[in-house]
Amino acid sequence: MKPFHIFNSLTRAVEPFMPLDTSPTPTATFYSCGPTVYLPQHLGNMRAYVFVDTLRRALEFNGYTVRHVMNITDVGHMTSDEDAGEDKIEKTARAEGKSPLEVANFYIAQFKRDCAALNIALPIDAVPDAVAHPPQSALCRATDNIPAMIGVIEQIAAHGYAYTTPSGVYFDVEKWRGPSGMGRLSRQSLSEQHAGQRLEHSADKRSPHDFALWVLNQPHHMMQWDFPGIGRGYPGWHIECSAMSMRYLGETIDIHSGGLDHIPVHHENEIAQSESATGHQFVRYFVHNAFLTGMAGAKISKSAGRFPVLDDLVEEKIHPLAFRLLCLGAKYRSELAFSIDAVRAAEKNLNYLNEFVRCLQPRVIANAHDAAWAGAYEERFHEAMNNDLNTPQALAVALELVAAAYRQNDHRIWHTLRIFDMVLGLDLEGRIKEIAKGVFPPRINRLMTEREKARAAKDFKRSDELRAEIELSGYEVKDTKAGMVVMPKRVAP
RNA sequence: GGCGGCGUACCCAAGUGGUUAAGGGAGAGGUCUGCAAAACCUCGAUUCGUCGGUUCGAUUCCGACCGCCGCCUCCA
Numbered sequence: 001m002k003p004f005h006i007f008n009s010l011t012r013a014v015e016p017f018m019p020l021d022t023s024p025t026p027t028a029t030f031y032s033c034g035p036t037v038y039l040p041q042h043l044g045n046m047r048a049y050v051f052v053d054t055l056r057r058a059l060e061f062n063g064y065t066v067r068h069v070m071n072i073t074d075v076g077h078m079t080s081d082e083d084a085g086e087d088k089i090e091k092t093a094r095a096e097g098k099s100p101l102e103v104a105n106f107y108i109a110q111f112k113r114d115c116a117a118l119n120i121a122l123p124i125d126a127v128p129d130a131v132a133h134p135p136q137s138a139l140c141r142a143t144d145n146i147p148a149m150i151g152v153i154e155q156i157a158a159h160g161y162a163y164t165t166p167s168g169v170y171f172d173v174e175k176w177r178g179p180s181g182m183g184r185l186s187r188q189s190l191s192e193q194h195a196g197q198r199l200e201h202s203a204d205k206r207s208p209h210d211f212a213l214w215v216l217n218q219p220h221h222m223m224q225w226d227f228p229g230i231g232r233g234y235p236g237w238h239i240e241c242s243a244m245s246m247r248y249l250g251e252t253i254d255i256h257s258g259g260l261d262h263i264p265v266h267h268e269n270e271i272a273q274s275e276s277a278t279g280h281q282f283v284r285y286f287v288h289n290a291f292l293t294g295m296a297g298a299k300i301s302k303s304a305g306r307f308p309v310l311d312d313l314v315e316e317k318i319h320p321l322a323f324r325l326l327c328l329g330a331k332y333r334s335e336l337a338f339s340i341d342a343v344r345a346a347e348k349n350l351n352y353l354n355e356f357v358r359c360l361q362p363r364v365i366a367n368a369h370d371a372a373w374a375g376a377y378e379e380r381f382h383e384a385m386n387n388d389l390n391t392p393q394a395l396a397v398a399l400e401l402v403a404a405a406y407r408q409n410d411h412r413i414w415h416t417l418r419i420f421d422m423v424l425g426l427d428l429e430g431r432i433k434e435i436a437k438g439v440f441p442p443r444i445n446r447l448m449t450e451r452e453k454a455r456a457a458k459d460f461k462r463s464d465e466l467r468a469e470i471e472l473s474g475y476e477v478k479d480t481k482a483g484m485v486v487m488p489k490r491v492a493p
Numbered sequence: 494g495g496c497g498g499c500g501u502a503c504c505c506a507a508g509u510g511g512u513u514a515a516g517g518g519a520g521a522g523g524u525c526u527g528c529a530a531a532a533c534c535u536c537g538a539u540u541c542g543u544c545g546g547u548u549c550g551a552u553u554c555c556g557a558c559c560g561c562c563g564c565c566u567c568c569a
Contacts, residue, residue, distance in 0.1 A: 033569080041569085048569035078567070088567075237567090259569030264496080266568095289569065290498085293562075329517075330506060335499070335562080342505050345518035352517090355531060384507095392507050396516035406532060460527050467529080478530050485531095 004062045004386045006055075006255075007333060009185060009263060009286040014388045017285065019064065019254045027065045029249040030056060031283075033241060033258035033266070034070040034139070036077045037107035038088040041114060042307035043323065043338060044292040050327040051289040051389075052257055053120040057423045058385050068123045068137045069248045072111075074104035075143050075223045076215075076237045087234075090222050100223055104141070114310045117320035119425045138248050142235070146225045148243040149235045153213045153227075155277035162213055164230060165204035169214040174207045176272050185268050185286065211269055212236035238269040242282070246274065256283040260290055292327075294338045313343060321426055322347035328391040328424060349399065350426060356402045357417070357428045358487065364411050365432065371412040377401040378416050385423055398424065440486065444473060448486055451477075455484070 004017040019028045032052045035041050041049075052070070059066050077088045093103045115122050123137035142149075153169060156162045161176050162169050215221070216233040224232050245253055251274070258267060267286060274282035300312040310320055326346035330336040377397055384393035398420045405413045421428045440448070451466035467477045470486060478485045 036568085045569050051569085257569095260497090261564065261568055264564060265566085291563075291569065326505085333498095334506085337505065339505080341518080345505065349517060351531090359531090390507075392517095393515070396507075399516065403533090407534090409533095455527085458527070464528070476530080479526080479528085480531075481526095 002383065002386050004058065005388050006285055006287060007388050008284075009288050010283070015285070017059075017254075020252060020284065025063075025065065027067055028059050028255065029253040030059070030066055030068045030255045030257070031241070031245040031249055031253050032068070032070045032256075033262060034072050035107070035111050036073040036088055037104045037111065038077075038092040040107065040309045040311075041111050042295065042309050043313075044295060044307060046114060046118060046310060046323070047292045047327050047336065048257075048259055048289050049115060049120050050118060050324050051332040053118075053425060054328070054332070054389060054391060054423070055255070055257065055287065056121070057425060058389055061382075061385060061423050066137075067249060069244060070123055070139050071240055071244050072104070072108060072139065072141045073237070073240060074100070074108075074141050076235045076240065078237065087221060087223070093222065104143075108141075114320075117310060117314075118324050119321060119427050135248070138244075140244050140248065142240040142244075143223065145240065145244050145247065146235065148247045149239045150214075150225075150227050152239060152243045152246065152273065152277050153235075156213065156273060159276055159279070161272075161276040163206070166217055167204045168212045168216045168233065168236075169227075169230060170205055170210040171213055171269070171273060171276075172206065173209040173211070173272065176276050185263055185271065211238065213239050213273070238266055239273060241266075241270050242274040242277070245270075245282075246278070251278045252281050253283055255285045255287060257287045257289070260288045263288060289332045290335045292338045293335050298338055298340060300340055308338075316340065318343055318347055319350060322350050325350050325395070325424075325426060328395050330392060332389055332391070349395075352399070353402060353417075353426060353428060354431050356405070356411075357414075357431050358485075360411055360414055360432075365414050367412060367414075369412070370415045371405075371410050373404070373408075373410075374401065374413045374416040377404075377413075378419065381420055381423075391424075394420070395424065440475075444470060444475060444486065448484065452484060455479075 002016075005014050006017050007014045017028075019026050021027045032049075035045060056066050056068055074089055075087065078086065087100075089100045089103055092098075093100045096103065098106075112122065123139045124135065125139050153162060156171065157164075157169070161172050163172055164170075213236050214227055214230060214233050215236060216231050218224075218233065221234055223234055225234060226232055245256070256267070256270075263286075271282050295307045298308050300308045300316060310323065313320060313323055322343050323346070326338075326343050327336065329346060329349075377400065381394050381397045384390040384397060387393075398417065401413055401416065401420075405411050418429060447466055447470050451463055451470070454460075454462040454466060470477050475486050478487075
């Protein structure tokens with residue numbers, strides 16, 4: 001089996017993944033750019049988190065212990081330039097008459113709920129003051145890590161790559177780019193960029209490329225902290241990722257993920273900050289996901305005029321995991337054209353897998369060994385996942401496996417399928433548990449009994465009426481050889 | 494102006510320098526079924542935006558062109 005391979009934006013090549021830790025049971029460190037919590041995360045955002053989750057699962061599939069950190073941006077992300085714009089969180093807070101903390105908490109809760117619905121496993125919340133023993137993995141908030149940011153800024157300043165002005169502390173890009181080759185990631189030399197051409201920038205900056213590490217003298221900004229020796233203010237956007245990545249995972253990490261849009265500015269700046277502070281490599285593998293497109297034109301009930309969110313799908317009676325499956329149907333580095341029809345098509349696949357699992361005999365599930373022929377599928381699946389996360393192919397293998405089981409009338413593939421699902425995250429096991437419960441509300445039980453009677457009496461008119469009634473209550477009704485099957489529709493999580 | 498990407502059947506979407514270009518959805522026909530659903534079987538691109546070039550051979554490499562898109566300003 002080929003080792004895990006991943007496309008590294010630093011080299012623009014698919015490379016074998018070699019973590020820093022070369023022990024027999026290696027750990028991989030993984031930092032993901034997380035949400036800015038001032039609006040609901042739209043489906044494009046969620047695609048990125050499905051990607052992050054899939055990558056984490058693929059690493060674990062390959063035997064790595066993953067230390068995963070995701071940040072939550074709850075301060076410092078401005079609507080335009082660092083010094084000209086408005087803080088996104090505060091803008092929403094003012095609009096809604098809430099405090100920034102309330103806004104952040106509200107959207108964090110929503111984000112977590114959406115991730116849960118998509119079966120995205122987030123790292124546990126970081127305890128704010130666990131300075132002495134930072135956790136191995138963490139979901140961490142920028143506002144809980146201000147001291148760490150100040151520490152990195154001080155390091156940068158100590159190495160001479162920061163300067164302080166009345167409006168803030170800036171990173172000296174001109175000074176840094178010589179030794180660093182800044183622009184490697186985006187393949188853009190600074191002279192080729194038109195930075196500052198289309199927007200006002202602070203007169204304090206020595207160069208329009210410079211960016212704020214710490215912003216000073218913004219009395220209207222609600223969230224402010226003391227920077228000893230510098231003054232009261234708040235951090236620039238990029239510094240949080242450098243600081244939290246280093247704090248929780250170390251000065252050099254294995255993988256750093258984010259959207260393609262982060263390459264030219266955010267990640268270039270992160271590299272500059274981190275490497276000027278520590279003097280050595282910040283990230284070994286940068287991975288970037290492509291966008292979900294076509295959302296603006298997607299005609300979903302409530303989404304007119306904005307990007308659709310997961311709730312819009314639920315409103316259309318589409319299960320969230322159908323969206324996850326849609327994402328898996330395209331490579332993470334390819335744009336994926338979103339449409340309601342595309343999600344519905346994905347939902348068919350989800351139902352197909354669920355239906356197979358539902359029909360499995362308990363003794364097949366309990367059986368410790370799968371049919372011998374399933375092994376070839378597992379190999380193909382692993383191969384696909386290790387080839388730069390080729391989820392479309394892996395998914396095809398899973399579907400082919402199920403089709404082969406049907407065709408050969410040999411259903412002994414549950415363990416293989418469960419292994420696939422540990423990577424795909426479609427919660428097939430949850431489906432089995434759900435079915436095992438088999439408990440229905442009294443009203444549904446009554447309707448079921450009545451319908452069985454009607455069918456036995458060949459009163460099909462009544463039978464069809466009862467089916468319609470049961471379905472209206474959110475259940476599916478199927479007549480099989482073994483009799484009537486009623487199950488909850490998989491809509492709301 | 495600069496950087497980057499994409500164009501594969503009605504739709505979504507993999508893939509490869511050379512035997513039949515994955516998989517799914519939709520569609521057509523059939524089996525099964527009280528009906529429906531599910532499942533199964535069969536069919537479906539002589540062709541990979543266009544035109545050139547390299548090659549014994551290109552959808553895959555190179556060039557030009559056309560079309561679409563992202564970024565260079567916040568953005569997954």
